[in-house]
Amino acid sequence: MKLRADIIKCGFSQLEQIAEIESKCIPGGWSLKAFEDWFDEKKSIVLAAVYNGEIIGFANGSWVLDEGELLNIAVLEKYRRRGLAENLLKTLEKFFAEKNVTVIYLEVREKNQSALSFYEKHGFIKNGLRKNYYRNPDDNGVLMMKKTGDKYAYTGN
Template sequence: MFTVRQIEESDIEKIAALEQQIFPDGWSHEAVRDTYRQDNSVLFGAFDSGKLIGYLIVYYVLDEGEIARIAVEKGSRRQGAAGHMLLKLENFCEEKGITKLMLEVRESNEAAAAFYKDYGFEEDGIRKGYYADPAEDAVLMSRRLGR
């Protein structure tokens, strides 16, 4: 079984490595490190026997948060890690007074969109040409917390 906790600086390299494996436009080690060091960001990781298998990156300002990344390595998907990270994020949001979460998802990523809908996110619109490599529109989604 896995555990979820806030990311520590020693985890940054592992996140950057997963970024390169999972995303065609993966963030560099420096980008992950810079995000980690920002006052308005929080990163959570899912660990299986001490090994990082997934992570969640969120930026927040006042009462709104934006999920920038949520990812689980291919061999560990559909086992609940992403859902557990979202639950940890909800607890964090409650502590910080964050009442709305937002995100973008590739229009073709039907599995991710279905996952977000299962967790109460609703479609808000389309952002044309948001993604590159390959070029694609983004579906904007959001969820109110604390209802």
């Protein structure tokens, strides 16, 4: 059954809670310092899913001109498969659209089948592979993209 959570935009002071979710969901993922060094309200966004006053998931991304990047998305294990990541992704896509983003890129571990299925379900297609990109454990990085606006000019030719 779908879980109705509020999606909020986070500020710098909430990054500690975000980093905590990251550490629970993505072993070897971003540290608090990595989030703090990356965060810049002019070109980055962190969205959190809040349920009963608690942050239970988040997504963060950056954009440059018409290109957006989804950097992380994670939901605490006990709340998964209830549409929260979908809600976060759709909110991020809406935000990017307001910034005139027309294509979104991401990278994911090849062995992360749940994330790969999630992205494919939401229209991302594979467009590259970085061999042995990840460590602990070793894994390839799958590059994915999704065209989200009409102005995107790449034709593949």
